Amino acid sequence: MLKTGQTHIANLRDGREIYIDGKRVEDVTTHPAFANIAASTGRLFDYASAPENRDLMTYETLEGGRANKIWQFPTSYQELVERRRGLESWGALHAGFMGRAPDHVASCIAGMAMGLDVFRAYDEKRAAALEGYYRYARDNDLYLTYVIINPQADRSKAANEQADPFLTTGVVDRDAEGITVRGAKMLATGGVVADEVFVTCIQPLRPGDERYALSFAIPMNTKGLKILSRKSYEAQARSVFDNPLASRFDENDAVLYFDDVKVPWDRVFIDGDVEMCQKQFHATPAHVYQNYQAMIRLSVKMRFLVGLGRRIAETNGVTGFPQVKEMLGQLSAEAGMVDALVAAMEAKGQQSGPYFVPDRHTLYTAQTLTQQLYPKVLNTLRELAGGGMIMLPSSIEDFANPEIAALIDKTQQSPAAGSREKVKFYKLAWDAVGSEFGSRHHQYEMFYAGATFVTKAHAFRTYDWEAADSLVQDMLDSYGLEAELAARG
Numbered sequence: 001m002l003k004t005g006q007t008h009i010a011n012l013r014d015g016r017e018i019y020i021d022g023k024r025v026e027d028v029t030t031h032p033a034f035a036n037i038a039a040s041t042g043r044l045f046d047y048a049s050a051p052e053n054r055d056l057m058t059y060e061t062l063e064g065g066r067a068n069k070i071w072q073f074p075t076s077y078q079e080l081v082e083r084r085r086g087l088e089s090w091g092a093l094h095a096g097f098m099g100r101a102p103d104h105v106a107s108c109i110a111g112m113a114m115g116l117d118v119f120r121a122y123d124e125k126r127a128a129a130l131e132g133y134y135r136y137a138r139d140n141d142l143y144l145t146y147v148i149i150n151p152q153a154d155r156s157k158a159a160n161e162q163a164d165p166f167l168t169t170g171v172v173d174r175d176a177e178g179i180t181v182r183g184a185k186m187l188a189t190g191g192v193v194a195d196e197v198f199v200t201c202i203q204p205l206r207p208g209d210e211r212y213a214l215s216f217a218i219p220m221n222t223k224g225l226k227i228l229s230r231k232s233y234e235a236q237a238r239s240v241f242d243n244p245l246a247s248r249f250d251e252n253d254a255v256l257y258f259d260d261v262k263v264p265w266d267r268v269f270i271d272g273d274v275e276m277c278q279k280q281f282h283a284t285p286a287h288v289y290q291n292y293q294a295m296i297r298l299s300v301k302m303r304f305l306v307g308l309g310r311r312i313a314e315t316n317g318v319t320g321f322p323q324v325k326e327m328l329g330q331l332s333a334e335a336g337m338v339d340a341l342v343a344a345m346e347a348k349g350q351q352s353g354p355y356f357v358p359d360r361h362t363l364y365t366a367q368t369l370t371q372q373l374y375p376k377v378l379n380t381l382r383e384l385a386g387g388g389m390i391m392l393p394s395s396i397e398d399f400a401n402p403e404i405a406a407l408i409d410k411t412q413q414s415p416a417a418g419s420r421e422k423v424k425f426y427k428l429a430w431d432a433v434g435s436e437f438g439s440r441h442h443q444y445e446m447f448y449a450g451a452t453f454v455t456k457a458h459a460f461r462t463y464d465w466e467a468a469d470s471l472v473q474d475m476l477d478s479y480g481l482e483a484e485l486a487a488r489g
Contacts, residue, residue, distance in 0.1 A: 002049040002058065002066060003141035005042025011195060012038060014221040018192055018254075020229040025192075033232035034192050036248045041143065041193045044090060044101060048141075057086045061138070070106035070293075071138035073114055074356045080346050087296045096301025097249040097432075099294070099444055100189035105144035105198055108290035109134055109217075112269075114355045115284020119269065122276050130269045133217055137196070144217070145194040147185035147256050148202040158206040169199065169258050170211035171272070178264040179271060181214065183257070190251040191227055194220055197256065202281060202450075205274040213277045215270035216263045224261040229254045233437040241396045244428050246437035285357040291449060292345055292358045295366050298445070299342050302335040305377055308429050312384045315422055317415040327380055334373055341366040364458040367449045374445040381433050389430040392423055 009029050018025040018034075025031045029038045048057040048068050058066040070087070074080040087103050094101065112119075113134040119127035137144065150159055150168040159168045166172070169183035185199055200215035218225065234250040237243035270276045281287040309331045313319040319328075341362060348359035382389075393412075398404045399420070412419040432438050449455050 001139060001141060002068065003045045004049050005039075005044070005046035008045045008143065008195075009038055009042045012193060014219070016221040016227060017225060018227040018229060020232060025229075028192055033229070033235040034252065036234050037250055037252065038193045040094065040098070040248050041102075041190075044093060045141070047090065047093060053089075056089055059083075063135075065139075067138050068102075068106075068141055070103040071110050071134075073110060073354075075354055076356050077346060077349060080349060080356050080358065084296055084342070084346065087293060088300055091297045091300040094249045095245075095304040096297045096299075097245055097441065098190070098251050099297065099441075099448060100145055100251055101297070102143040102194075104290060104293050104297075105146045106137070106142075107293040108146065108286050109137060109144065109198065111286030111289030111357075112280055112284050114289070114352060114357070115280075115286065117353075118279055118283045122270070122273065122279070125265070126269050126271070129266050132266060133269070137217075140195075142195040143190070143193070144196050144198055145188050145191040145220075146198040146200070147188050147191075148198075148200050149186040150201065150203060150212070151184045151186060151255070158209055159212045160206075160208040165211075168212050169214065169256075171214065172260060174271075178262055179214075179216075179268060180260055180262050181216075181258045182260050183212075185256050185258070188227065188254040188256050191220065191254045191256065192229060192252045196220060197225075199256075199258075200270065200280065201277050205277060207274065209274055210272045213270060213272050213274045214268075215277065215280055216268045218261065218263055218267055222261055224259040226257040226259060227254045228257060233435075233440070236436070239396045241424065242427055243431050243435065243437065245431040246435060250437060285352050285355065288358055288360050288363055291363055291367060292342075294448065295338070295342050295345070295363065295370070298370060299335075299338045302338045302377070305381065305432065306331045306335045308432060309381055309384055311425060312381065312388070312429060314416045315414045315425060316384075316386075316388060318384075324384070327384060331377065331380055334377060338366065338370060338373075341369075361459065361462040361464070364455060364462055367455040368452070368459050371446050371449065371452055371455060375442060378433050378438075378442060381429065385426070385429060385433075389426050389434060392426055392430070 012029050013027055016028065018028060020033055025034070028034045047053060054066070057069055059069050059072045061067050069083045072079070072083050074083055090101065090103060112130060116127055116131055119130050153162050153167055159170070162168065166183040169181050169185045171179050172182045173180040188197060191197060196217055196219050198217045201212060205213055220227070230253050232250060232252060233243075233246040237247035240247045270280060309328055313324050313328060318324045345358035345362045345366070348362055349356050350359065393399070393408055398408060408423065409419040412422050414422040417425065430438070
């Protein structure tokens with residue numbers, strides 16, 4: 001069943017326990033910290049369910065009926081590419097600034113379900129729970145967030161060695177109905193407007209950490225689940241004109257605290273197996289599939305940022321300067337590299353059973369390089385703009401004062417745009433690059449895939465080192481000391 005925006009927003013009025021600024025949120029869809037991101041999320045579902053987008057955004061399931069392509073198992077290169085086109089179209093609605101939009105965790109769960117045999121080898125009942133949950137989430141068009149990182153406490157110690165044994169979410173009790181869990185997890189990006197949360201651990205766990213080796217999914221309004229929001233950039237945004245991105249696309253991040261939360265067995269996918277927590281990501285297509293989605297989103301975002309760069313140059317009347325053409329050429333090459341890497345993941349993809357999965361090493365190449373690339377792109381935009389992104393009217397209210405508005409018209413000049421168009425554009429550019437919202441995205445793009453040593457380690461373990469070494473050995477074998485000495489003698 002394809003969900004409309006109206007249905008999604010109505011579903012968010014479910015009594016979920018969100019806290020911000022010391023108070024509990026009564027209605028996330030009307031609260032000034034969250035109302036606009038709730039509406040933006042609703043627009044995603046309206047777009048996906050619109051009849052004119054049927055072929056772009058949906059597919060026919062094996063059981064019959066249509067579902068959002070975010071849940072699709074591509075069986076061929078062509079299906080993978082067609083799915084990507086749908087995700088690109090969705091990402092364009094927020095210019096790639098919703099890093100945990102519904103297509104991300106859906107891709108993760110779909111990738112896990114593609115590797116159902118890995119779960120069956122672990123535990124038939126847990127595999128059945130995953131298979132049933134995938135179908136439930138797909139058929140109800142759920143928006144899932146996830147929390148897969150443990151709280152940053154003493155990183156020199158394992159989860160079971162922390163002073164509080166329930167700092168990290170762990171099992172308190174098991175009975176015939178399910179497990180009871182207690183503790184915290186990070187980083188529920190988008191959680192305030194998601195339907196459900198997938199809870200597990202992507203960080204390597206150690207022997208003794210079995211209590212924390214969990215994988216399950218529950219609704220965001222589950223009794224005992226507390227959502228502790230960070231500061232809301234949306235709440236601080238004075239208007240859409242002044243903060244066109246922060247006011248509408250602040251998906252928020254939150255710490256989740258599980259206060260003796262009961263999870264039924266049909267929602268539990270892993271219980272107490274440290275090794276399986278890693279296998280669910282890396283022995284199935286899950287990790288590749290979810291991060292392939294992230295690179296699709298980033299490719300859209302890169303196009304947006306490069307578009308900002310070109311518009312900055314035009315607004316300042318410097319497009320013809322050789323040094324500016326060089327900077328724009330560099331930006332265009334960097335955006336082209338991300339596009340090319342996404343296409344290469346698809347072209348080099350392989351069959352995983354009946355499914356077609358993007359190439360792992362190309363994915364990790366892209367993640368490693370783009371972690372370094374994003375700050376560089378922002379710095380280039382800063383160089384192009386100079387003081388243009390800073391010396392702007394204080395707010396939209398300045399235009400309501402005729403005397404000040406006249407001075408703005410006089411001082412905010414551009415050969416390519418009127419004063420108000422120039423201010424409007426630079427407000428957008430600053431929100432993307434330099435505002436608190438933009439700074440959060442700077443940090444997000446550097447670390448959403450893990451620390452740089454993590455992505456580099458993935459690149460290391462998935463590279464074809466044998467092929468590289470074979471080239472070296474073939475060259476070494478093509479000549480020799482003894483043969484050359486004999487020839488000289």
